[in-house]
Amino acid sequence: MTYSIGQVAEKLSVTVDTLRYYDKAGLLPFVKRNAAGRREFTDNDLHLMRTIMCLKNAGVPVNEIATFVQLRLQGDTSLDERYQLLLAHEQNLKTKILDLQETLAYLQYKKWYYETAVAAGTEAIHFLPGSNEVDPQLARQYQAHLKEIGDLTTLALFNEVIELPK
Amino acid sequence: MTYSIGQVAEKLSVTVDTLRYYDKAGLLPFVKRNAAGRREFTDNDLHLMRTIMCLKNAGVPVNEIATFVQLRLQGDTSLDERYQLLLAHEQNLKTKILDLQETLAYLQYKKWYYETAVAAGTEAIHFLPGSNEVDPQLARQYQAHLKEIGDLTTLALFNEVIELPK
């Protein structure tokens, strides 16, 4: 049982053009052609491609994925090298997720800022009296709010990301 | 107290060129110039820029951030619109984090694949007997492994992301 490029594109939710681009870029050297020169993807190919898509989703650049695929072609001698590569990208990805969680914590602070401002009908409630500048201590109110609602996970992330004066 | 573009670049860990690019793109209309035409950033400007950087880190494209900044200039009448924009991007970011967590779960499966292969000295331990194809049922062994070490969080994410035959 084999699949055409169109069927694979469907399965992986990418375009046919993208798959051909990946092939040109050396990501799919294992895909065989039929007599007419058309690509025929096997189930095993799809399995390998899921790993490739995983690396892509993890933010690994195409040329590095190509390196990984090349290593695979070399067989068991490259096992450790491939493992190291995965290990490095696991760390990258963990770091990226943590960064995004901190970004989310800050975004939620701003959301709270606007929730309270919308409720008050004006942003001025967050300004220093008689100015258009945001109270530099405002984050403390939000910290208190997080404590109140018991969201200590967000609080911890927020504390990582904010720096308060004085 | 004001800051030069160089000082701000330092503080925000971006280049001076990037900041000028943001200014051209309409992200920093609030930054004033001194008599010599140089930018002078206030503490309040820095505060606003932290929000901009947050949106940037959240993956919001520059032109959408520019929209947000434009809304801000319109004052309290745009409060709700700004809130809605933040809300939408909070959702995007949450989704993205979840996707990355699933990607991480798959990456860790592959890491386990290579750990065991490296230990065995060959990838063949994961192949169907007498072939070069990965056992389509292999993920079940990994599921069992996750249960064994009690990592139910990763197991749940992994189950989201894998589809097994039969």
Place this chain on the structure above:
DNA sequence: TTACAACCTGGAGTCAGCTCCAGGTCAAGG
């Protein structure tokens, strides 16, 4: 008072990752 670093502008260049096109082949349905 001059050297030099930091700033300014407009605009060109770069890079990754697609995306699209022209021009052609091939298999199946009417």
Place this chain on the structure above:
DNA sequence: CCTTGACCTGGAGCTGACTCCAGGTTGTAA
């Protein structure tokens, strides 16, 4: 037989987010 749609290639074009450059101004420290 003929049309149609999915496939093929090489190569050009596009987009976003910078990044760099030439040519010029400014502020300060020796």
